[in-house]
Amino acid sequence: MQNLWCEPAGHSGFACACALPRRGLIRGALAAGAAALIPASLRAQAPTLPRRRRIDVHHHLTPPAYKDAVLRRMDFFPLQRDWTPQRTIADMDAAGIDVAILSVTTPGLAFAEGDERRRLARACNEYAAELMQRFPGRFGSFAALPLPDVEGSLAEAAYALDVLKADGVLLFTSYDGKWLGDPLFQPLYEELNRRRAIAATHPTSAPCCTNLQMPLFPDPLIEYGTDTTRTIGSLLFSGTAKRFPEIRFIFSHAGGTAPFLIERFEFQARIPASGAQLAGGVRPALGRFLYDTAQAANPVAMGGLLQVVPASQVVLGTDFPYRTCTEQVQGLAGLGLEDATLRRIESGNAEALLPRLKA
Structure with missing residues (x-):
């Protein structure tokens, strides 16, 4: 079986030459969030967090049907494989998280084909x-879509948003070497734009970059932030973001490497063909997107992001189960932000995005 890190959504094959042995999973855990493995007895010694409303927009679940389908094909990262609602709620409670918006993460649904992919999206x-019903007020959902199957995704988005009352949809940063600014996705964007829907994104690895001979550098370490930046650039410089301004995109991990490449983005915008695709320039265009704090609740990442976009565009994300909710909340608390700004990031901006969540 292949290692999860080598088979992200968008990598169509199962003969990835970068497959790591099981010990690679351990190294991947260390690189991508070993703090989630800290014993509860040690985590309990962490300082008590002040009680305030918190909404986590980047929180993963593992539906049983999805787990079964993955395990028939590849190894599953243990933290994801062993996920349960009870573990999620316990971790939320430890950090004072009131609501978590759930989404399926890597490997996504790309390992399935045709009708099976559609069925898995529906099952997820x-x-x-069902969890939203069983635990009232604790959960929301960003719906899984069977992309790059656009027709199936249009049908699933309608069902999830209208019937299941999902809060938005979840898109991966790329599919089969196509980033989110690709014309392939235009029919879906037309519908999401009409609905003013939330489109949360999650990074994956492009097919070009899963075959690197770097066993100590699993894909999430570098490629995830890079693919987030690729897809942001794709949306901007293709004109897609300008054509569909009502879609409320959320980008994971403080926008990947985009804040650190701002000068390059702005230089690209000087080229008339590129600049014409932007609504008001690079920074105003980036300032229309939202960004979560998952694995970015540190002075370097958040400092860079807040130099590029206003705090009104930043929302709390934890990336559970790959990181604990407490880690991420404590990281934000340690940034020295004004209390009003911190409250907006922890809940106010999410409440503005999703009014149903207002306390």
Whole structure:
């Protein structure tokens, strides 16, 4: 079986030459969030967090049908494989998280084909809706879509948003070497734009970059932030973001490497063909997107992001189960932000995005 890190959504094959042995999973855990493995007895010694409303927009679940389908094909990262609603709620409670918006993460649904991919998307979304019913007020959902199957995704988005009352949809940063600014996705964007829907994104690895001979550098370490930046650039310089301004995109991990490449983006915008695709320039265009704090609750990442976009565009994300909610909340608390700004990031901006969540 292949290692999860080598088979992200968008990598169509199962003969990835970068497959790591099981010990690679351990190294990947260390690189991508070993703090989630800290014993509860040690985590309990962490300082008490002040009680305030918190909404986590980047929080993963593992639906049973999805887990079964993955395990038939590849190794599953243990933290994801062993996920349960009870573990999620316990971790939320430890950090004072009131609501978590759930989404399926890597490997996504790309390992399945045709009708199976559609069925898995439906199973994931119905399971998330079931959790919303079982635990009132604790969960929301960003619906899984069977992309790059656009026709199936249009049908699933309608069902998830209208029938299951999902809060938005989840898109991966790329599919089969196509980033989110590709014309392939235009029919879906037309519908999402009409609905003013939320489109949360999650990074994956492009097919070009999963075959690197770097066993100590699993894909999430570098490629995830890079692919987030590729897809942001794709949306901007293709004109897609300008054509569909009502879609409320959320980018993971403080926008990947985009804040650190701002000068390059702005230089690209000087080229008339590129600049014409932007609504008001690079920074105003980036300032229309939202960004979560998952694995970025540190002075370097958040400092860079807040130099590029206003705090009104930043929302709390934890990336559970790959990181604990407490880690991420404590990281934000340690940034020295004004209390009003911190409250906006922890809940106010999410409440503005999703009014149903207002306390």
